[in-house]
Amino acid sequence: MYRYNELDSQLVNQRVAQFRDQVRRWQAGELSDDEFRPLRLQNGLYIQRHAPMFRVAVPYGTLNSEQLRRLAHIGRTYDRGYGHFTTRHNLQFNWPKIEDVPDILAELAEVQLHAIQTSGNCIRNITTDAFAGVAADEIIDPRPLAEILRQWSTFHPEFAFLPRKFKFAISGTAEDRAITWFHDIGLQLKVVNGETGFTVIVGGGLGRTPIRGEVVREFLPWQHLLTYSTAILRVYNRFGRRDNAYKARIKILVQALGIEAFRAQVDAEWAHEKDSPHTITQAEYDRIAAHFAPPAYAPAEPANFPDDPAFARWRARCTHPHKVPGYTAVTLSLKRHGVAPGDITSDQMDVVADLADRYSFGELRVSHEQNVILTDVRECDLHALWLSARDAGLATPNIGLLTSIICCPGGDFCDLANAKSIPIANAIQQRFDDLDYLFDIGEIDLNISGCMNACSHHHVGHIGVLGVDRKDKEFYQVTLGGRQGNDAQLGKVIGPAFPAEEMPEVVEQIISVYLAERHADERFLDTFDRIGIDPFKNKVYAGRAHGRSKSQEAA
Amino acid sequence: MAQLIAAQQVLENTWTEQPLEEDGNAGPFVAPSTPTLYPLAFWRAHREAIIASAQAGALPLGLLLQPDDAVEEIAADLPHLALIAINFPKFVDGRGYSSAALLRQRYGYHGELRAVGDVLHDQLFYLRRVGFDSYALKDGKSTAYAIAHGFTTFTEPYQASTDQPLPHFRRQP
Ligand code: SF4
Numbered sequence: 065m066y067r068y069n070e071l072d073s074q075l076v077n078q079r080v081a082q083f084r085d086q087v088r089r090w091q092a093g094e095l096s097d098d099e100f101r102p103l104r105l106q107n108g109l110y111i112q113r114h115a116p117m118f119r120v121a122v123p124y125g126t127l128n129s130e131q132l133r134r135l136a137h138i139g140r141t142y143d144r145g146y147g148h149f150t151t152r153h154n155l156q157f158n159w160p161k162i163e164d165v166p167d168i169l170a171e172l173a174e175v176q177l178h179a180i181q182t183s184g185n186c187i188r189n190i191t192t193d194a195f196a197g198v199a200a201d202e203i204i205d206p207r208p209l210a211e212i213l214r215q216w217s218t219f220h221p222e223f224a225f226l227p228r229k230f231k232f233a234i235s236g237t238a239e240d241r242a243i244t245w246f247h248d249i250g251l252q253l254k255v256v257n258g259e260t261g262f263t264v265i266v267g268g269g270l271g272r273t274p275i276r277g278e279v280v281r282e283f284l285p286w287q288h289l290l291t292y293s294t295a296i297l298r299v300y301n302r303f304g305r306r307d308n309a310y311k312a313r314i315k316i317l318v319q320a321l322g323i324e325a326f327r328a329q330v331d332a333e334w335a336h337e338k339d340s341p342h343t344i345t346q347a348e349y350d351r352i353a354a355h356f357a358p359p360a361y362a363p364a365e366p367a368n369f370p371d372d373p374a375f376a377r378w379r380a381r382c383t384h385p386h387k388v389p390g391y392t393a394v395t396l397s398l399k400r401h402g403v404a405p406g407d408i409t410s411d412q413m414d415v416v417a418d419l420a421d422r423y424s425f426g427e428l429r430v431s432h433e434q435n436v437i438l439t440d441v442r443e444c445d446l447h448a449l450w451l452s453a454r455d456a457g458l459a460t461p462n463i464g465l466l467t468s469i470i471c472c473p474g475g476d477f478c479d480l481a482n483a484k485s486i487p488i489a490n491a492i493q494q495r496f497d498d499l500d501y502l503f504d505i506g507e508i509d510l511n512i513s514g515c516m517n518a519c520s521h522h523h524v525g526h527i528g529v530l531g532v533d534r535k536d537k538e539f540y541q542v543t544l545g546g547r548q549g550n551d552a553q554l555g556k557v558i559g560p561a562f563p564a565e566e567m568p569e570v571v572e573q574i575i576s577v578y579l580a581e582r583h584a585d586e587r588f589l590d591t592f593d594r595i596g597i598d599p600f601k602n603k604v605y606a607g608r609a610h611g612r613s614k615s616q617e618a619a
Numbered sequence: 620m621a622q623l624i625a626a627q628q629v630l631e632n633t634w635t636e637q638p639l640e641e642d643g644n645a646g647p648f649v650a651p652s653t654p655t656l657y658p659l660a661f662w663r664a665h666r667e668a669i670i671a672s673a674q675a676g677a678l679p680l681g682l683l684l685q686p687d688d689a690v691e692e693i694a695a696d697l698p699h700l701a702l703i704a705i706n707f708p709k710f711v712d713g714r715g716y717s718s719a720a721l722l723r724q725r726y727g728y729h730g731e732l733r734a735v736g737d738v739l740h741d742q743l744f745y746l747r748r749v750g751f752d753s754y755a756l757k758d759g760k761s762t763a764y765a766i767a768h769g770f771t772t773f774t775e776p777y778q779a780s781t782d783q784p785l786p787h788f789r790r791q792p
Pocket residue numbers: 472473474475478479480481482513514515516517518519520
């Protein structure tokens with residue numbers, strides 16, 4: 065993984081000093097709340113319902129064991145002994161004190177971590193595939209270019225006060241696992257005629273106005289990544305709307321202009337920037353890429369797995385194909401039934417750090433599905449690893465199944481929430497607590513967001529659940545058929561929203577339609593695509609007292 | 620105008636701002652006796668007269684740009700201008716950074732470039748990087764602290780900008 069040089073360390077240390085000074089001036093009344101707010105947000109610090117919330121960046125999802133141990137220590141020392149992994153490669157602490165944050169940042173800087181630009185109207189943490197570098201279907205490792213992009217976007221003087229937040233995602237695999245169709249800029253790495261580059265997608269996003277991005281450039285050679293990004297960002301910075309925060313994302317600008325006109329503006333801007341000094345040199349690419357060289361893999365050894373159904377189940381759900389024979393990637397599930405999805409205790413972090421050291425070259429990844437991944441595990445170590453993970457509550461064999469719910473903090477923590485999301489996730493997990501049943505249902509993504517900001521990407525869940533506020537009561541709107549990947553699509557609204565207590569039943573009814581209708585070998589999504597939404601609708605609303613007519617469904 | 624900082628000192632502002640009519644239109648032009656900053660609408664209405672009068676009176680000329688004023692429009696006028704002030708109605712409105720970068724990097728403007736409006740300590744570093752060289756710090760904020768600490772937050776940035784035409788990866792030996 066990338067290790068800081070003197071320049072990187074100096075920048076991060078100077079950031080700590082800067083923020084310490086800003087907190088001091090805010091406490092002394094020299095900075096007003098309004099003046100301080102954007103500064104603290106660009107250091108990941110929110111002021112929330114119960115307490116501040118502090119968001120640490122895990123750049124493109126890569127961590128090492130030393131960093132994770134430090135996060136565990138911070139959780140214990142400054143918080144309540146746990147943290148929460150978000151859907152954008154960040155770790156959030158829910159209970160820090162504002163006055164402790166400069167010290168936390170200093171502790172992070174010692175292990176090459178930071179909270180730079182994890183919030184605010186600036187270029188945010190860059191996300192990618194958690195299996196980058198090892199995925200069997202990888203074309204190009206996206207991490208070196210993600211790091212180059214991270215450096216360029218860090219403290220970019222021209223783009224620190226954009227109309228709204230700005231998110232990049234990069235994918236380097238045949239099957240997109242980075243939701244590139246739904247980011248402000250989505251980059252799909254590919255090789256065309258022997259040349260490496262990107263398809264550049266712009267103006268996608270979920271949130272209040274979900275829009276699938278559009279291709280602004282079919283092929284951009286990699287050397288031009290920064291100059292072309294400059295052109296897009298400059299057009300957005302100058303012409304994006306600033307009068308209404310809900311209409312300020314780049315997707316609104318792209319829609320307003322139309323992709324042709326937007327492309328023309330970007331190209332006009334790029335004509336000046338192209339071949340400028342920000343053109344990436346081969347030497348720079350090589351310097352960064354050297355940090356991501358493959359580890360010293362051992363030759364494959366036969367793995368003798370004991371005849372244990374629990375282990376077999378775990379292996380079926382929690383291991384993933386690897387480029388290198390004899391190796392596998394392992395997901396440690398943070399979706400244990402009854403725990404807030406994505407939460408991890410400090411003790412668990414220490415266990416994961418130890419497992420990474422013992423079995424995976426001391427490194428790990430954070431996935432946008434809010435799990436932890438050990439990317440380089442020998443197959444012959446799997447059983448031993450499983451035993452330790454199981455003892456730590458990290459081996460729930462539910463990855464890709466209904467209960468590995470992607471869930472935002474929602475109304476329990478988040479100020480913007482319309483409704484709680486964690487209790488809904490836990491209630492559904494409880495309803496589907498039988499593993500045989502869960503395996504029989506098979507692959508299904510269930511995403512729950514507490515409001516239309518869609519932090520859990522509910523629009524692309526096979527089943528999406530969105531908290532809505534209706535007459536001051538918490539209701540949940542359900543969508544079906546959304547998906548990520550190359551054919552990413554938004555789910556369709558099934559009908560009027562449901563009260564919280566009905567949600568497990570509603571999910572159960574949706575599943576029952578699938579189970580009754582499915583052909584052999586059909587996953588939930590396949591059946592849905594074949595039979596459409598109506599059978600689900602009919603089942604769910606049959607006899608439901610609050611079912612309203614179609615014309616009233618607009619909400 | 621607030622408290623003016625340039626070249627690491629507090630300076631007296633010598634410029635007067637030409638007001639617009641209440642409806643935002645340009646009123647009649649009256650030849651000034653002091654260096655004057657003209658809003659773009661006024662400049663458009665009286666460009667020839669303003670230039671002629673400045674030359675006759677040997678007075679420097681300045682323009683005051685709002686965030687949505689397109690710098691492309693004045694690219695040809697830059698040789699006449701001794702000062703361009705860019706207004707930041709709110710410090711979180713970042714359009715002025717792009718205006719400045721374009722004026723300096725694309726259109727080769729070498730005169731004084733001044734940030735006015737909601738100009739605060741914590742943005743000075745970025746403002747300087749994109750090419751501002753004078754700053755009307757908001758009233759009530761410490762100019763001494765700004766001069767001592769506002770411009771040196773980071774020693775060595777990653778990216779190129781007006782102050783540093785090469786990104787760090789091209790500056791390495
Ligand atoms: S989706 Fe809404 S409730 Fe959930 S974390 Fe995001 S902003 Fe908060």
